[in-house]
Amino acid sequence: MTATMQAAITTLRDWLDHLAARDRLAVIRPGVALRHELAAISKRFDGTKATLFPQPDGHAIPVVSGLLADRSWIAEAMGVSGAEVLGRFRHASTNPIPWREVAQAPAQEVVHREVDLARLLPLPTHNALDSGPYITAGLVITRNPRTGVQNVSINRCQLSGPDRLGILILPRHTHLFHQMAEEAGEPLEVAIVIGADPLSLLASQAIVPVDHDELEIAGALHGRPLDVVKCVTNALRVPANAEIVVEGRILPAVREPEGPFGEFPQYYGERADRHVIQVDAVTHRRDAIFHTIVGGTMEHLLLGGIPREATLLDHLQRSFPGVRDVHLARGGVCRYHLYVTLNQRHAGEARNVILGALAGHYDVKHVIVVDEDVDIHDPNDVEWAVATRCQADRDIVVIPRTQASKLDPSTDKGVGAKMGIDATIPLGSDPFTFTRIRVPGEEDVDPARVVDPGANGWRPVVGGPSR
Numbered sequence: 324m325t326a327t328m329q330a331a332i333t334t335l336r337d338w339l340d341h342l343a344a345r346d347r348l349a350v351i352r353p354g355v356a357l358r359h360e361l362a363a364i365s366k367r368f369d370g371t372k373a374t375l376f377p378q379p380d381g382h383a384i385p386v387v388s389g390l391l392a393d394r395s396w397i398a399e400a401m402g403v404s405g406a407e408v409l410g411r412f413r414h415a416s417t418n419p420i421p422w423r424e425v426a427q428a429p430a431q432e433v434v435h436r437e438v439d440l441a442r443l444l445p446l447p448t449h450n451a452l453d454s455g456p457y458i459t460a461g462l463v464i465t466r467n468p469r470t471g472v473q474n475v476s477i478n479r480c481q482l483s484g485p486d487r488l489g490i491l492i493l494p495r496h497t498h499l500f501h502q503m504a505e506e507a508g509e510p511l512e513v514a515i516v517i518g519a520d521p522l523s524l525l526a527s528q529a530i531v532p533v534d535h536d537e538l539e540i541a542g543a544l545h546g547r548p549l550d551v552v553k554c555v556t557n558a559l560r561v562p563a564n565a566e567i568v569v570e571g572r573i574l575p576a577v578r579e580p581e582g583p584f585g586e587f588p589q590y591y592g593e594r595a596d597r598h599v600i601q602v603d604a605v606t607h608r609r610d611a612i613f614h615t616i617v618g619g620t621m622e623h624l625l626l627g628g629i630p631r632e633a634t635l636l637d638h639l640q641r642s643f644p645g646v647r648d649v650h651l652a653r654g655g656v657c658r659y660h661l662y663v664t665l666n667q668r669h670a671g672e673a674r675n676v677i678l679g680a681l682a683g684h685y686d687v688k689h690v691i692v693v694d695e696d697v698d699i700h701d702p703n704d705v706e707w708a709v710a711t712r713c714q715a716d717r718d719i720v721v722i723p724r725t726q727a728s729k730l731d732p733s734t735d736k737g738v739g740a741k742m743g744i745d746a747t748i749p750l751g752s753d754p755f756t757f758t759r760i761r762v763p764g765e766e767d768v769d770p771a772r773v774v775d776p777g778a779n780g781w782r783p784v785v786g787g788p789s790r
């Protein structure tokens with residue numbers, strides 16, 4: 324797409340090599356406990372290093388976690404600069420590349436048709452009140468029963484029995500396909516792909532209409548068609564280079580208890596009767612690696628946040644050409660707090676941007692609009708703009724009783740208020756009043772070159788410097 328573009332990362336193994344070469348992969352001592360200890364260690368390294376756990380609880384398959392700890396890592400996986408991440412993702416979403424089917428795949432080197440999930444796979448239990456072990460980083464692939472087009476999402480999958488999983492399916496595309504199958508009294512074929520490459524994980528979170536196959540967006544992010552292979556027990560096509568694939572069926576007219584489970588807002592999702600997967604087979608590489616996402620970590624937040632930012636930026640720029648950038652802040656769990664940079668040209672425009680942003684996704688709860696001299700990736704800079712450019716009686720917009728995130732515990736069962744803060748300089752105000760102070764040359768000071776290496780403590784030489 325641009326002259327600066329490097330080759331994108333296309334497999335989990337290449338990504339682990341990339342991280343290890345930069346001292347960003349912590350290899351943990353063998354034998355860590357799958358219950359709590361693995362997640363505790365992974366969280367300790369959150370934001371700085373990915374973690375690899377050999378022989379967890381003595382299991383032959385190692386576990387990795389924290390693959391995308393920082394947005395700059397996503398830029399590296401894409402092979403672009405940090406400023407190009409949203410543009411690259413948007414380009415891939417609107418210019419998908421169809422996948423290519425292959426006959427043989429590393430993901431099917433080993434095939435198990437007799438399945439005991441807890442024995443075959445190292446399934447961790449993360450949080451204190453989680454109901455038990457979960458698959459948290461699986462790409463859940465299903466197919467539209469009417470059109471045959473595949474869909475990809477990430478859903479939490481609870482170990483409910485040796486060959487049985489509980490799955491949370493929110494009312495989006497997978498849910499729609501299951502409804503169609505269920506009305507016909509049929510199960511819905513499903514594949515859970517574990518150990519995908521980082522860009523396929525990101526592509527799975529694209530906010531695109533139904534019948535837009537997210538594996539084609541993954542291909543576009545890779546810059547070439549994704550190799551897929553047909554499952555051994557059903558008609559689904561799965562990434563050939565994945566580590567592990569769980570094949571099964573989402574049963575019709577069956578619901579069983581699932582949860583609680585620690586979710587992205589740092590609270591538990593409740594226990595309720597939810598969809599059930601009957602597992603038919605597990606395939607994997609001979610030396611497979613299992614990936615787990617610990618709830619609420621940077622990996623979890625960024626995987627949801629970056630695709631939403633790309634969609635929200637696209638949505639806002641259609642109506643407001645002065646919108647330069649958007650950021651879903653970490654403090655707002657990369658979902659609830661949106662910062663917008665606006666080159667404001669018309670009086671009142673920031674308020675229109677607030678309304679547009681709040682309508683862009685129901686998870687967006689608080690919007691702050693700032694001028695171009697404010698760095699929306701620096702929360703202190705955004706707070707400074709609110710502190711010095713906003714008056715509460717004049718610049719705050721509140722909209723009560725809207726659809727909100729059901730996982731936000733402060734809402735009334737998913738109904739809540741939205742708030743927008745206009746922290747832009749009022750158009751027509753005296754420019755000097757809002758000129759940020761600046762010391763000439765402050766950006767150019769190199770600490771290594773201004774320190775006196777021959778200084779003897781802090782006392783200046785009596786009589787001043789020698790001439």
Ligand code: MN
Pocket residue numbers: 474475496531532533534535537
């Ligand atoms: Mn979809």
